[in-house]
Every structure is written in structure tokens, then in C-alpha cells.
Amino acid sequence: MGLLLGGSVWLLATARERALRLARGMTSELRGTRDDLESTLNAIPDLLFELGLDGRIHHLRHSRAALLPAPAQMLVGQRMQDIVAPDAAAGCLAALQAAHDTGHSAGHQYRLGSGGDERWFELSIARKENAAPGEAPRFIALSRDITERKLSEARTYHLAYFDALTGLPNRRMLLDRMERSLDAARRAGQVGALLFIDLDNFKQINDARGHSLGDLLLVQVAQRLVDLLAPGDIVARLGGDEFVVLVHDLAGGMQDAGPAAMAVAETLRVALEAPYTIHQHLYSSTASIGITLFPKPDEGVEDLLREADTAMYRAKDLGRNRIRFYEAAMQADVQERLTLEQDLKNAAAEGQLAAFVQPQVNAAGVVVGGELLMRWNHPVRGSVPPARFIPVAEASGLILRMGDWMILQACETLARLQAAQRDLSISVNVSERQFRQDDFVERMRGVLVSTGANPAHLILEVTESLLIENLDDTIARMTELRRLGVRFSIDDFGTGYSSLAYLKRLPLYELKIDKSFVQDAPHDPNDTAIVQSIISVARHLNLHVVAEGVETRAQADFLVASQCNGLQGYLFGRPEPLQQWLARQLQGG
Structure with a gap:
């Protein structure tokens, strides 16, 4: 009997020990699970609330106290509408009601603070499903700080608009x-x-x-x-x-x-x-x-x-x-411009464009060269002024093909003059679009080689506005062309941005005084002073000077007395067809 009783006690003790070990193991496991859960919750950067349907906070977890509108212990038991702005509270209550009706709600955004302390949050709410019968519903709300996202969206919007x-x-x-x-x-x-x-x-x-x-x-x-x-x-x-x-x-x-x-x-x-x-x-x-x-x-x-x-x-x-x-007339002018552009395209193909030359003379009145000019004889419009069709050509890009053709005419003319031992120069205008072509230098080289023209007698006329656009690139390109022997002239000098700062940097040969300064000289003291100043500047920079628009002997005498190197204008000849002018020069002038 004693043996039986002793065995029973031993069995009970063993079972008790086993139960204690199991309980300790389960407790340890639960503690580990709890610690893991605690670590997980602490790692979440969001605010975690347990709320009632009325917005009252029953429980609160957070890892960033700075996000709270007040210390955590003061928030528990408070209603959302008592601690946040009315618009934010109204949105939170609406989200709670939606979660109550459907089980969850997400995406509601609200703003807290003002000025530099303003922050944005996004609210997600789920209804707790384990409430006892008759117990008021509870909700788990996750409030995420989306301030950086909102700032990024604002920056993107600002860049876009x-x-x-x-x-x-x-x-x-x-x-x-x-x-x-x-x-x-x-x-x-x-x-x-x-x-x-x-x-x-x-x-x-x-x-x-x-x-x-x-x-x-x-x-x-x-x-x-x-x-x-x-x-x-x-x-x-x-x-x-x-x-x-x-x-x-x-x-x-x-x-x-x-x-x-x-x-x-x-x-x-x-x-x-x-x-x-x-x-x-x-x-x-x-x-x-x-x-x-x-x-x-x-x-x-x-x-x-x-x-x-x-x-x-x-x-x-x-x-x-x-x-x-x-006005309607303005639109009509636009339509006319489009029609003119189409006609200009046809003109280039149908031979309506022609090269003319206006002679240039030295101080003694001897022809030393000429400026090559483009003329357009339209079958219906008649002679179209360059001031009308050149801007259209530049805007449409037709100026590139037209400019190439004019340079070819100039070089072929120089080659023929050279063969006849006529030491004359030819000037030709180069547009900004033409000059800025990536292969412009190579195209010039090719034309000079193919025609055999002496580049020293070819003068490219450019405007002041072209020169100061991307000045460093302009200087580099002009320098390449100067190495080929080509010379440069500034056309209509004095009407644009005339500055000694860029004049002394550019590899120039010549300045052309605009006719607007010549037409009233020497009677107008202002124009007289301007012309003499330009000539003086050119002389100090070792630049050749040509005056345009010379129409009277008084103008010519004044310019020669002022030491102007070259003269161009109706007094010495109107523009005439290239071949007609060339034939006369080949015969000795």
C-alpha cells in the first residue's frame, strides 16, 4: 500500500513539474511574442489610435511624440474634435462613420498646425470585429505623416505649372x-x-x-x-x-x-x-x-x-x-506672308531669283568691287522688294538655300574676274541662320575649292546682332573662316549694338556705315559727327570703312575728306544684273 501511495505521489510530482515547465515555456513564448509585437509596433512610424465612434481616444501608441498635437497622456479620453482643428476633426469623424458602415476607410488626408509647423497626415481606419454583444464599437486608426509626400507633390506641381x-x-x-x-x-x-x-x-x-x-x-x-x-x-x-x-x-x-x-x-x-x-x-x-x-x-x-x-x-x-x-487686316497680312512664302519656294525652283551687283568705289571713284544683292521678279507681283521677301525667307528657312546660291554666285564671279586678272572684291550678305549652320565652315571651304575663287577677295557681310549672339562661338567660327582667307564686314554698322568691346575681339576687315547716317550728311551735324566717329574708330582699329547710300557729290566729298575708304550708292551706280556688270568688268570696267 505504501508502495502504491509513493508511486502516486511521484507521478503527481512529475506531472506537476511537467505542467510547470510547460507553463514556463508558454509564458516565455508569450512574452517573446509580446516583445516582438511591441518591437513591431514601436518600429511603425505612424500614430496608432483606438477610437470610439464619437471620436474619443481610448488608447494611443506612437514612436514620434513630435507628431502629436499634445502629450500622449493628455490625449487619452479626449475627443478628436476637442484637440484638432474643426476641418480635420470633421474629416476624421466622417472617416470613422465610413469605417463603421463598411468595416474600413482609407485615404482621408488632414492637416495639423500652421505656418512652418504645418504637417499633413493620411488616416486609415478599421472596425474591431471582436466587440462583445451590446458593447460600443471600437476602431483602430493608423495616422501616417505624409508631409514630405505633399511637399514633393507641391514641388512637382510648381515645376509643371x-x-x-x-x-x-x-x-x-x-x-x-x-x-x-x-x-x-x-x-x-x-x-x-x-x-x-x-x-x-x-x-x-x-x-x-x-x-x-x-x-x-x-x-x-x-x-x-x-x-x-x-x-x-x-x-x-x-x-x-x-x-x-x-x-x-x-x-x-x-x-x-x-x-x-x-x-x-x-x-x-x-x-x-x-x-x-x-x-x-x-x-x-x-x-x-x-x-x-x-x-x-x-x-x-x-x-x-x-x-x-x-x-x-x-x-x-x-x-x-x-x-x-x-484686327482683321493683321490676319490678312499673316495670310499674305504665307502666300509669299509659297511663292518664294516656287521662285527658287523657277529661276525668278537673280543676283544683282551694286558697285563699290575707292576715294578716287575707281571701281574696287561690288556688293552682291538678290532680286525677285515675280510673274504677277512684279519686282518684290528685298525688305519684303528676305524676312520671309529667314523665318521659313528658305534663306539657307538662297544664301548658298548667292555665295556660289559670288565665288564663281571671283574666279572669272581672277582669270581675267581683275583684282576686284565681292561682298555678299550672310544671314544668322546660315552662319550658325554646323557645317557652314566646311561648306564655304568646299565652294572655294570647287570654284577656285581667291578667298581674300570674298567679303562676308554680317549684322551686329549676329556677332554678339553666342560671342565666343561666333569668334571661333569667324577665326576658322579667316584662316581660309575670307574677310568679314559688319553691315549697317551703327544701327545695332555698336561696342568697342566686341569690335576689338572679332577678326574683322571692314565696317559699312549705314545709309541712314549718310543721307543727311554733311548738312546734319549729328549725322556728320556719327559718320566721322565711326571712321575714326575704324581707323584706330585698322579697319576698312565703306559708306552706303551715297547719292550726292556733297556726300561723297564729305566722306572722302573724312578718310572713308570706300563708297557705295546710286551716285556710282544702281544695282544691275550680275552678268551685265561682270561683262563690263571683264572688258576693263
Whole structure:
């Protein structure tokens, strides 16, 4: 019996020990699970709440106390509407109700704080499913800090819709606002205006003083425009020195809106005309402004932009620093330009274009060369002035083919003169588009080799604006051509950005005094002084000088007395067909 009792005690003790070991193991496992869960929860950067349907906080976990609107112990037992802004609280309660109805809600965003302390959060809520019967529902809410994401979205939006330099709306934003304004104007029966603004001499300032200074000027222009706008009106930067102003609700009809739009434009024009102070220096820049009114039947935002742009260019054509409205006649002029472009394409193919020469003489009146000029004899229009078709050729790109043909004519002419031992030079104009071609130097080399022309007698005439565009590249390209023997002349000198700073850097041979300075000399003291100054500058820089537009003996005598090297104008001969001029030169002049 004792043995049996002892065995039972031993079995019970063994079972108890086994149970204790099992309990200790389970406790350890539970503790490990709890620690793992605790570590996981602590690692979550979000705020974790247990909430009631009324927004009351029953439990709170956090790993970043800085995200809380108040210390954690003060928040438990409080309702959301008591501790956050009304709009944020209303959103949280709406999200709670949605989770109560459907089991979960996600994606609600709310903002806490203000100014530099403002932060954004995104709320996800799930209903707890283990509530006892009759117990009020509880919800688990996860609040994630999305401030960096919102800032990134804001930066992306700003890059997409705003100009990086001025902070103004860009073209994309402008078109969106124009669509809205056009719709609103049609609904309300109100007339608005679109003003297209282009700075008149920005390119010269930008090229002469550098892009950084040009950028500072653009920022000041933008600020002046913004300061003058009425509430609700918009100014945008399209790019470069182009700005657009969108003006709303000028009047109830076009007739009254016109003067109102002109008044706005004049205010802007006068403001932009005032000098700009940059780095303690004053700079001047005027603006040309084109205006179109809206709404108009069957016209969209792109139509309005085109009309305002057309009007702006008309303002520039009339002398710059002007304001012009878009009119039907302007559009007709655009259509005429397109027709002229098509006719010019046909002219090149059908032999309507011809090379003419105007002679150049020395101080003794002896022919020393000539300027090669292009003329267009249209079968219907008759003789089309170069001032009409050359800008069309440049804008359309036809100037490249036409320019190549003129250089070929010049080189072939030089080769024939050379063969006849006639030591004459030929000048030919080179457009900026032609000069900027990547292979221009090689093309010149090829023409010189194929024709056998002496490059020392070929003078390429370029404008001042071409020279100061990408000055370093210009100098490098001109230097390559000088190595070939080609010489350079600045055409219409004095009408552009005349600066000794670039004159002394460029490998130049000649300056051509523009005819606008010659026509009133020597009677006009100002023109006389300008001409003599140009000649003096050229002499000090060892440059040859040719005066254009010489029509009277008094002009010629004055220029010769002022030590001008060459003369060109009607006094010595009008432009004549190349072959006719060449035949006479081959016969000895």
C-alpha cells in the first residue's frame, strides 16, 4: 500500500513539474511574442489610435511624440474634435462613420498646425470585429505623416505649372486659366482681354551683359507686371522675354472693352519703360504690346494667343514701344506672308531669283568691287522688294538655300574676274541662320575649292546682332573662316549694338556705315559727327570703312575728306544684273 501511495505521489510530482515547465515555456513564448509585437509596433512610424465612434481616444501608441498635437497622456479620453482643428476633426469623424458602415476607410488626408509647423497626415481606419454583444464599437486608426509626400507633390506641381525663374504661371497654366476665363466670359456676357508683351531690346542687354543679368531684369519685369494687376487677373511668362497678361471683366461689350484694355496696356507699357536698377546700374528696356479681346465666336485659347502675338509684332513693326490691337487686316497680312512664302519656294525652283551687283568705289571713284544683292521678279507681283521677301525667307528657312546660291554666285564671279586678272572684291550678305549652320565652315571651304575663287577677295557681310549672339562661338567660327582667307564686314554698322568691346575681339576687315547716317550728311551735324566717329574708330582699329547710300557729290566729298575708304550708292551706280556688270568688268570696267 505504501508502495502504491509513493508511486502516486511521484507521478503527481512529475506531472506537476511537467505542467510547470510547460507553463514556463508558454509564458516565455508569450512574452517573446509580446516583445516582438511591441518591437513591431514601436518600429511603425505612424500614430496608432483606438477610437470610439464619437471620436474619443481610448488608447494611443506612437514612436514620434513630435507628431502629436499634445502629450500622449493628455490625449487619452479626449475627443478628436476637442484637440484638432474643426476641418480635420470633421474629416476624421466622417472617416470613422465610413469605417463603421463598411468595416474600413482609407485615404482621408488632414492637416495639423500652421505656418512652418504645418504637417499633413493620411488616416486609415478599421472596425474591431471582436466587440462583445451590446458593447460600443471600437476602431483602430493608423495616422501616417505624409508631409514630405505633399511637399514633393507641391514641388512637382510648381515645376509643371510655374516658371522657374520668375515664379509666374507658365504656358501650361496660362492655357488652363484662359479656358476657364473664356467659358466664364461667355456665361456672364463680359469681355476680357489678352495682352502679349515682348521686351524690345532684351536680347542686346542679355547678350552684352550676360544671362545672369538678363535673368534679373526678367524678374523685375515680372514683379512690375504683378504689382499692377487687378485682383483675379493673371500674368504668365511664356519663355524668353515674352509675357502674357489675362484681364477679366473689362466691360459688357467690345466697344467699351477696347478703351479699357488700352488703358491697362498703357499702364503696363509706361511701367516697363522706367529704368531698372541692377547691381547699382540703370538699364532701360521698352516693351511692345499686342491686344486681342474675348470672347469671339468660334475662337479658342490658341486663337487668342495667336491674335495677340500677331498684334504684338505689328507694334514692333511700327517702331517698338507701341501698343496695337489685333484686327482683321493683321490676319490678312499673316495670310499674305504665307502666300509669299509659297511663292518664294516656287521662285527658287523657277529661276525668278537673280543676283544683282551694286558697285563699290575707292576715294578716287575707281571701281574696287561690288556688293552682291538678290532680286525677285515675280510673274504677277512684279519686282518684290528685298525688305519684303528676305524676312520671309529667314523665318521659313528658305534663306539657307538662297544664301548658298548667292555665295556660289559670288565665288564663281571671283574666279572669272581672277582669270581675267581683275583684282576686284565681292561682298555678299550672310544671314544668322546660315552662319550658325554646323557645317557652314566646311561648306564655304568646299565652294572655294570647287570654284577656285581667291578667298581674300570674298567679303562676308554680317549684322551686329549676329556677332554678339553666342560671342565666343561666333569668334571661333569667324577665326576658322579667316584662316581660309575670307574677310568679314559688319553691315549697317551703327544701327545695332555698336561696342568697342566686341569690335576689338572679332577678326574683322571692314565696317559699312549705314545709309541712314549718310543721307543727311554733311548738312546734319549729328549725322556728320556719327559718320566721322565711326571712321575714326575704324581707323584706330585698322579697319576698312565703306559708306552706303551715297547719292550726292556733297556726300561723297564729305566722306572722302573724312578718310572713308570706300563708297557705295546710286551716285556710282544702281544695282544691275550680275552678268551685265561682270561683262563690263571683264572688258576693263
